Amino acid sequence: MSALPDWLAQVSFDENGLIPAIAQDASDGTILMVAWMNAEALSETVRTGHAVYWSRSRQRLWRKGEESGHQQHVQEIRLDCDADVILLKVEQKGGIACHTGRRSCFFQRLDTQGETNWVKVDPILKDPAKIYK
Template structure:
């Protein structure tokens, strides 16, 4: 492994969380996981490439949807255990639900009982994406 990869504190499964943030607005689009191979490929290809825990495989964001995340900058946090990717989200959709961001639910306590309220619209039907 390269020295810069050695500085990342990988978890026991060889993974690190990666936050994708819109480079223009600062909006958090999604959180995914990377292993060393995904991180190295992200740098090489200048696009977000993650590790899919469900498929146990490299996942090039947008390979089936077309919603590619072009890498603009990458940062490592102070503890070395979280990555922040500044990206340009092509197509304007980051979430597999067809929304701009995966963070489309907000905790609403206005009725006294906390509930998750959907606060962002579906921009494109997921069935039309995948």
């Protein structure tokens, strides 16, 4: 195996070779989703300008939008101070980042008024059955 380029060698992947990646809307700062990347996913993201993640459930690269068409065009990539979290500032194609058909995966808010529970506060923009065939 060839040595990693210097910029990639500076990234602190965990014991499974993964790093959490936060996707943030580049225009308004909304956190859209959190996923995982390995070195190959991060390298491909840099090379193509489109977000690529590592699917832990499928154990393969996941090119965001490959099924839904809701690609993430990467505007900027940042690394946190401990080099163990990636931030992608993206342009979200189609306005939907979540597999539930919502703009963001963070659509539930903890309501502590009365009985504490999670409340869905963001609308479904498109029926997931129509997104994923």
